[in-house]
Amino acid sequence: MVWTGSRRTVLMTAGLSLLAGCGGEGEGERSLFTGEQGVGEKVLAVKIDNVPAARPQTGLDKADIVYVEQVEAGLTRLLAVFASRFPATVGPVRSVRESDLELLRQFDHPALAYSGVQSRLLPKVESAPLTALTPGRLSDGYVREPDRSAPHNLYLRAARAERAASDVSAPRDIGFRFGSAPSGGRQAEERTVRYPAARVSFSWSEGKRRWLVSMDGKPARTSGGGRLAAATVVVQYVKIRSSRYGDRSGGVSPYTETVGAGRALVLRDGKEYDARWRRGKPSDGTSFTDDDGRRLPFARGPVWVALAPAD
Numbered sequence: 001m002v003w004t005g006s007r008r009t010v011l012m013t014a015g016l017s018l019l020a021g022c023g024g025e026g027e028g029e030r031s032l033f034t035g036e037q038g039v040g041e042k043v044l045a046v047k048i049d050n051v052p053a054a055r056p057q058t059g060l061d062k063a064d065i066v067y068v069e070q071v072e073a074g075l076t077r078l079l080a081v082f083a084s085r086f087p088a089t090v091g092p093v094r095s096v097r098e099s100d101l102e103l104l105r106q107f108d109h110p111a112l113a114y115s116g117v118q119s120r121l122l123p124k125v126e127s128a129p130l131t132a133l134t135p136g137r138l139s140d141g142y143v144r145e146p147d148r149s150a151p152h153n154l155y156l157r158a159a160r161a162e163r164a165a166s167d168v169s170a171p172r173d174i175g176f177r178f179g180s181a182p183s184g185g186r187q188a189e190e191r192t193v194r195y196p197a198a199r200v201s202f203s204w205s206e207g208k209r210r211w212l213v214s215m216d217g218k219p220a221r222t223s224g225g226g227r228l229a230a231a232t233v234v235v236q237y238v239k240i241r242s243s244r245y246g247d248r249s250g251g252v253s254p255y256t257e258t259v260g261a262g263r264a265l266v267l268r269d270g271k272e273y274d275a276r277w278r279r280g281k282p283s284d285g286t287s288f289t290d291d292d293g294r295r296l297p298f299a300r301g302p303v304w305v306a307l308a309p310a311d
Helices: 005-020 098-107 122-127 158-164
Strands: 044-048 065-070 076-082 111-113 131-133 142-144 154-157 190-195 198-205 210-215 232-238 240-246 252-256 260-268 271-279 287-289 303-309
Touching: 044 098, 044 158, 065 098, 065 252, 076 098, 098 122, 098 240, 098 252, 111 158, 154 158, 190 232, 190 303, 232 271
Parallel strands: 044 111, 065 303, 111 131, 232 303
Antiparallel strands: 044 076, 065 076, 142 154, 190 198, 198 210, 232 260, 240 252, 260 271, 271 287
16 A cells, blocks of 8 residues: 555545534644644554553654553553654554554554564564564664663664655544533543553643643653643543463463444543444544534544553
């Protein structure tokens, strides 16, 4: 699949028509991922480590979307999606999971940067509709940080990855809508999402107009010292089951089901809204609606999606 200018024009025209109904008229091209100005021409996803030894991470503050996913031992990893902005470096980069392949289908044919894959899963990764950017295929696109210990010290040079990803898709509609805050909702100062051995919290800052991110009870910052934050947080309750794959120590990798339907919470502007999510098939985007079936508009800016255990 080769990106062409005409294909991007079609996607942008459709996307802007959808955004126009959400207060986007006359404001120029806006991202389908954040609702802000600045669209981008390519979609790059990066699998990022999230254990304490991997923090603070680099480049997450430039991501349009950050997904929080459960992995082995009840811990979490992050899948960061970039399109409108690319940091100089991003990481630490870690291995891919089967769930990532299903989650990324809604982006059509993105690039995926990762390091390592379970051997039995490799054929499935190689046949997926994505461009894999691994250290073996992009040797000059990765660097080791000498002040960190392996495996938490591998970083992607995002600009090099962007140049190498010549055959990937432009941003397209994945179901997000942006606009003014809807009526209703509940005042919310903080929301914590718990995993078996990890937790992520979002605290509303009226001054910054952002949800400030914390990991395992500590403020989440970038390697440059800035606080990670989101304009909109989605807590998407999903089924998490065992997959057919595992790690070297014998741990079974969980599989997070992102096709289907379920309940969700949408956090924006210091409030939380009950929602329903729906994704009919892997190539579809994910819609978030209220009890009456109306799309819930997100606040413009970075979006964090915590894929939380439904039970």
